[in-house]
Amino acid sequence: MRCKSKLHWSTQPQTMEYIHTTTPNSKKGNIYQTVCLLSICDATPTSFGSFEEFLVALSEKLRQEGWKHVVIFRERPIENVEKSLLSLGVKIKIIKPSKFGIYNFIQFYKVIKEFKPDYVHFHFYQIYSIVNYLSFLFDIKIIYTDHMGSRKPTSAINKLMRKPYYFICSKFFNVGIEKVVCVSEFVKSKYLTDYGIKPKKMRVIHNGINTTRFQKKSDTKEIKGKYNLKEEIIVTCIGLRFDKGPHCLIKAAPLILQKVPNVKFVLVGSGNFRDYLEKLIDDQKIKDHVLMTGIVTDVTDIYNISSCVVVPSVCEEAFCFIVAEAMAMEIPVVAFDSGAIKEVVHNESQIVPKNYTLLADRVIELLSEEDDISHKKEMRNHIIENFPLEKSVNEYFQLYKNISQNKE
Known part of the structure; x- marks a missing residue:
């Protein structure tokens, strides 16, 4: 469910009249x-x-x-x-x-x-x-x-x-x-x-998903400048709600930083859960390694600068647009074994049990791998063919x- 818009509107919605046509179907x-x-x-x-x-x-x-x-x-x-x-x-x-x-x-x-x-x-x-x-x-x-x-x-x-x-x-x-x-x-x-x-x-x-919109862009310099990011490795989590599991990534973050110190964790979204996450970030002493963007107008920018996207959902996902969108943009995904995510991913090696330690291990392994362009193309083709x-x-x-x- 989506949260209420913070923009102010008139009380009556604008409408547009139809151009009436006829069809023998009704x-x-x-x-x-x-x-x-x-x-x-x-x-x-x-x-x-x-x-x-x-x-x-x-x-x-x-x-x-x-x-x-x-x-x-x-x-x-x-x-x-x-x-x-x-x-x-x-x-x-x-x-x-x-x-x-x-x-x-x-x-x-x-x-x-x-x-x-x-x-x-x-x-x-x-x-x-x-x-x-x-x-x-x-x-x-x-x-x-x-x-x-x-x-x-x-x-x-x-x-x-x-x-x-x-x-x-x-x-x-x-x-x-x-x-x-x-x-x-x-x-x-x-x-x-x-x-x-x-x-x-x-x-x-x-x-x-719109695979034309969700595709990799070659230039990331301007996007990184917009968010004051340098040459860090970007690990992204989208959705600041408990059921989306961003707290699991925060708990995994110190373990990841021990092996891959040059990481910036980018958390996208807003909501009441943000206060809890900010306290958890302070407790874990990783504040310098975390960027909380709030709501972004174009999430493709965030995908485009990400080294990987983490989907630590603690609920059972019905589908998971985030997984499909990231893969369409050739961004590797690490996700909890939640509901239908197995139906969306290209390879079950992208799936880990709901445990933040195992999540950290898989992210470390992924970030340590050589860049495999052909595998990334396979991910995108999988989404184009199926979703x-x-x-x-x-x-x-x-x-x-x-x-x-x-x-x-």
């Missing part, structure tokens, strides 16, 4: 109408990340096919995301979801009544809820994408109740769902192993068409 009554997709995202874009690029690329595909696209965010997105969507004829609305399902039901009822979509696609929403009963009131197809990995229950009661809770919810609210898209095989498997739900309505469509943005967008569009033709 027939309501005896009148053919433009097919409409309503994407409801429980997210607030504060950067132009890979999920935002997916929405833009999907909108472009829909426009080419003569479809409409309406996107709902929980709060107004940053300007470049908004402008990119509006330029493609997308309408944007802001609805902040409630903890109360009946309130969400009423809000989405109003939106569906206004835009009359053919498909309603939920992103980052609870899958089994009363909202699915909207399918009884409208001629719509409901799709969910499950972007979430999994976390261990925080108490014995949660552990005991997790499976029956999700299982019972699925029995009550499974109605109306056409398909649940899982962004990895790991996500699909959790329904059976964690929730006891048979994945009959599920299929896997991996996330994709390009175009492939993901085309699979989603084909899914919509198959559902309308009862092929799914």
Whole structure:
């Protein structure tokens, strides 16, 4: 989930009217109408990340096919995301979801009544809820994408109740769902192993990234100057949240510095966890070796100056854009064995158990290796072949068409 934007906006979102076209794919009554997709995202874009690029690329595909696209965010997105969507004829609305399902039901009822979509696609929403009963009131197809990995229950009661809770919810609210898209095989498997739900309505469509944007640049001097970096070896960790595990890298840092002293650890992101990390950095006496950048506007700059990217996720990752983005830029990755990361990496030697000492050992080994250009090219080619943005967008569009033709 993305944090709230710190930029100030007017209370009403800017919208752009559609250029109406007709297509024989949607027939309501005896009148053919433009097919409409309503994407409801429980997210607030504060950067132009890979999920935002997916929405833009999907909108472009829909426009080419003569479809409409309406996107709902929980709060107004940053300007470049908004402008990119509006330029493609997308309408944007802001609805902040409630903890109360009946309130969400009423809000989405109003939106569906206004835009009359053919498909309603939920992103980052609870899958089994009363909202699915909207399918009884409208001629719509409901799709969910499950972007979430999994976390261990925080108490014995949660552990005991997790499976029956999700299982019972699925029995009550499974109605109306056409398909649940899982962004990895790991996500699909959790329904059976964690929730006891048979994945009959599920299929896997991996996330994709813009491999044109994420590619190595030859000149790094200007970028290093921007961050006051010299000739240090750069070890990067992105995401200052507990579940992303930056504290594990900080604990590993003194062990790495013993063997490779000329290292700068670059931590990207912001949030409440930063205070804890700053104290941990002081405790480890490595303050001179750490750069905390805050939120960056273009993360490709950080990848470009990195010697390696560390992904010490302590949660079970649903996919992990960071791994795919770094590899597309030919940057070696060392990651914890977390969820679907094994599905993304090129080689399982990039994976280590969730232990900061083993993490340090692997980073030291990697930094000590000779630069292998052919291996880096293999990493990029692996991402281009398996996780390009175009492939993901085309699979989603084909899914919509198959559902309308009862092929799914």
